Amino acid sequence: MEEQELVQRLKRGDEMAFAEIVKRYKDKMVNFLWQLTGDYQKAVELSQETFMRVYFKAHKYRPIAPFSSWIYAIASNLAKTELKKMRKIQTLPLDVIQNKIAEPGSYNSEAESDIAKAIGKALNSLPSRYRIPVVLKDLEGFSQEEIAQMLKKPLGTIKARISRGRGYLKKELEKSSLKIHLLVRKKEKEYGRI
Numbered sequence: 654m655e656e657q658e659l660v661q662r663l664k665r666g667d668e669m670a671f672a673e674i675v676k677r678y679k680d681k682m683v684n685f686l687w688q689l690t691g692d693y694q695k696a697v698e699l700s701q702e703t704f705m706r707v708y709f710k711a712h713k714y715r716p717i718a719p720f721s722s723w724i725y726a727i728a729s730n731l732a733k734t735e736l737k738k739m740r741k742i743q744t745l746p747l748d749v750i751q752n753k754i755a756e757p758g759s760y761n762s763e764a765e766s767d768i769a770k771a772i773g774k775a776l777n778s779l780p781s782r783y784r785i786p787v788v789l790k791d792l793e794g795f796s797q798e799e800i801a802q803m804l805k806k807p808l809g810t811i812k813a814r815i816s817r818g819r820g821y822l823k824k825e826l827e828k829s830s831l832k833i834h835l836l837v838r839k840k841e842k843e844y845g846r847i
Contacts, residue, residue, distance in 0.1 A: 659673055659720075674707065678704075682724070684696075685728060685789075685793055686700055686703075688792055689729070689732040689736070689784060691773065695735060699735060700728065703728045706727050706731075707724055710727075722799050725795070726805070729785050729789070732785065737781075774825070778825060786800050786818060787815055790815050791819075
């Protein structure tokens with residue numbers, strides 16, 4: 654069924670249309686929010702809140718932009734608010750964040766796991782004004798124009814934030830790449846591959 658037709662049915666209170674929207678976007682939303690928050694449970698909670706807002710505010714949606722832009726805008730606004738709360742309430746130890754990025758056993762080797770942890774750590778260290786556009790662009794595949802619409806920012810601002818965010822990630826990953834390289838070499842020696 655066409656997405657715009659689903660939205661029109663949702664505006665009329667059709668719960669089956671809502672169920673179809675949730676089915677189409679649930680995994681994408683949880684993944685997107687997990688990338689932003691670094692906390693899977695929080696991502697699930699925020700995605701549920703996103704869908705509640707979609708259901709109760711469907712009448713406010715205007716088909717100027719794709720429906721996906723509207724739903725991602727709702728999710729990113731919720732994530733920004735949550736990140737502000739998280740910074741005020743507590744800071745997590747680095748090892749806790751790393752463990753949430755990559756669960757044990759989900760990678761083929763310890764080196765892959767370490768690389769994923771380094772990427773997750775670098776991504777989580779970005780301020781949300783950079784992290785959200787970078788995740789939307791590089792992980793979710795949205796265009797810069799779509800991101801500008803979602804975040805209600807000028808296109809130039811979005812381009813700058815993506816560029817700065819990528820630059821920051823590059824610096825963070827370069828710092829950790831030496832550590833990863835040394836760890837891989839150590840493991841190879843242990844297993845006799847060198």
